Amino acid sequence: MNKPFFFKSEFWIPQYTGIKVYSIKEFIEALKTVDKFSIFYHLYINIFNYHNLPTFYNNSFSYGLYKNGHLLLAEKLSVIDPLEYCDLEELRNVLVQTLEENYNPTEDKSGQEAFYFIKAEREIIEGVDVANNLDEFLEGIKKSSINSVFYHLVTSRIENKTLINDYSAWLTNLGEVKKAEKINKLDVYVMNLYEIKNNIIKILEEKE
Structure with missing residues (x-):
């Protein structure tokens, strides 16, 4: 018997x-x-805010580098997709390695804007x-807030250490493999969370 799907939500305070x-x-x-x-x-969090930001960069690391004229480094970090990782420490190592491999010390200039590291206090x-079934799951999605969608679709991957989002994992266990695959392929960079x-x-x- 398939386990029930428990709907959750997520809130955070920038600090x-x-x-x-x-x-x-x-x-670095x-x-x-x-x-x-x-x-x-x-x-x-920038995935959540991406469509409201005045930039074509999908994370604020890249945007900060771009503002200081480090275009190559900005581009290198912008192509790193956090959804391809389910471990923040692994992601940290990838970011550091990318910067170290492409960093030219002669490009560090005086008088650059400061970059402030912010963290998320999550709940x-x-x-x-x-x-317990597909009909109840559909109704739960309809009632879900955007924060709930964000949690189950994006950040639950970190909680569960998996590249498959909560929705698709549960649907796969239910036998709804095609629906699971379609949801897992939805592009959060092309569409906002309401879409x-x-x-x-x-x-x-x-109907299949």
Whole structure:
């Protein structure tokens, strides 16, 4: 028998870590030791806010580098997709390695804007809705907030140490493999979370 799906939500408060840097060298060293939920904030929370940001970069690390004229480094970090990782420490190592491999010390300039490392204080909220079958799951999605969609679709991967989102994992166990695959392929960079939610509902309502 398939386990019930428990709907959850997620809230976070941005907090300054006390770390600010002015050079790429300082940036790399800070990145090695900063709280892992600073990496979470600058990469994952920006997925939530991406469509409201005045930039074509999908994370604030890249945008900060871009503002200081480090275009190559900005591009290198912008192509790192956090959804391809389920471990923040692994993601930290990839970021550091990418910067170290492409960093040219002669490009560090004086008078650059400071970059402030922010971290996310998170709280996971247990919801009241539970789904035992596809119909209940569909109704739960319809009632879900955007924060809940974000948690189950994006950041649950970190909680569960898996590259498959909560929705798709549960649907696969239910035997709804095609629906699970379609949801897992939804692009959070092309669509905002309201559009993502509507697409999930359409996928669940499809008759196969």
